[in-house]
Amino acid sequence: MSADDDHWMFYFDPNRCIGCHACSVSCKQRHNRDADADDWRTVSHVSSGEYPDFREVPISMSCMHCHDAPCEQVCPPDAIIKREEDGIVTVDRDRCIGCHYCAWACPFGAPTYDEEGLMSKCNLCLGEGPGGGHGQPERQTPEEGGAVPACVDDCVGGAIKAGPKSEIMQEVSEEAAERFEQGAYEGRVIVEPLKEDGEMADSIRNGDELNIVDMAR
């Protein structure tokens, strides 16, 4: 239950994220999207406790280009495609009917809908703008001449990485790799364990005693 080795994935390290929103802003700029359009990449601040035991952790999320792409499975006109060649999940806006079924299916709240009512989301900077990834040739790594995804490029703390699974796995900690292999997040994204505050991580995993703010786009 995991991506193919040559399929692209995201990696996130909450220990390095400072919650500056540079990733979501640069995503908007790269894709030439209006400032008030819904974010393809969101930054949420998850907190627990009260002063002086107050803790806050920022989390940056987008479409994770899931290996099993639940959105693709429900999309009636096959507008969503999980590409064989690089694993990137793209949207063909010339087929989308705007039914919003993908939003219910997505575990990460990634699909957004513009004023036309059509779906758009992160395309791992395979192309630019809504639907820009559809029909593009196979994603190249920066070494091969491909663009670095905007969020990765502009992340101040180096908290986000993206690339073929085999390459990403070499850059992550042993602990993160092990958890990923064991099926954490259903193999859809690789996440570094939160080191400073294990207790908070537990409470977050259990979904209790926490505030999640800035979730709304």
Next chain:
Amino acid sequence: MSTTISVLSAALAAAGNSEVIWHPADYWDLSIPVYLFLAVVAGGAYLTGASACLIRSLRGKGACCLETEIARWGFLVAIAAAAGAGLAVLSHLAVIYRAILFPIYLTNFDSWITIGTWILVLLSLFAVVCLLLQLFGEHAASDEGASLFPRTIVAWVSPVLLETIDGLVDRVRPPMSVFAGLHLLGSLFALGTIYTGFELAIVDTVPLWNDPVIIPALFLTSGVAAGIGATLALTMLFEREIGPVFAGYALTVSLLSAVSLALLYYGWILLAASDAPAAAASYATLTDGWYYVGAWLVVLGFVAPMIIGLVIGLATFADRLSPTLERVGGPALIGSFGLLLVGGLLFRILLLLAAAQNPLVVIG
């Protein structure tokens, strides 16, 4: 639906949890529960029409009888409900023409929306054919009854047109075996409207919906009961006398309502026992303020036809229908079917409004 979210936060806070701001689950508007409901009502009404035809031939009755009247109303309700369902779902879409061109665009047969579109369209076609066969032709021309009003409309447009259609229908009227096959196939599509439940049940992110048995079964039993109820209510408005045919249908609605109630109770227990945060959030919403009132209205919508249908059905079959019961029985049944329709729709609206997606967290 931002109100839903704030109600939910308040409810959770009241339950002793810290304030939680969820990702707003507002992807569908109220046209979707209307669509989900009317599609199954169409199925239930079709089943009523088809079964009335079957009962008529089993009882060896001629074309002009109560069963024919029920059949016509059944197919009429089926068509109206399917049209309403179609309009409701189209009103929600961003690109309507692509949905209208569904044989070209809706190519993902793993998606319940695609499967459902075909089921609804085919059911509508079957209902139209069946209605035409009941509404026109020599038998219908010599019959009378309120359900024949479309004939009056056609005659008003052009008496020649009515004569032409009557002749045409008589010419193409299939033999009994083909008729039976038609009803059987149509009934399969009518039962296929259970797809509306699967549309929600497969959504992993919403624990309130994510049950592959209870939600589809409840959608089917409650919707079919409402479809039968709507057909019977219309028939009874013009044919007041309660006979064994009415009683049989009333008992069927009573049974389906009882099954719906049992499923609802079981689903409620499961929801209350779930420790998934989003399930707890949905539970908190449904036990708060107007949602709670709505939830009880849904229960009432099942309880009323269950009891009234049982009493009148059994009394009729036991030949113990007192004059008083006979007098109040019709209006009571019609009222209970009205409640059933309100409850069935409200049930789906509440399912949408109380839906909470699992909190989105990607962290250590």
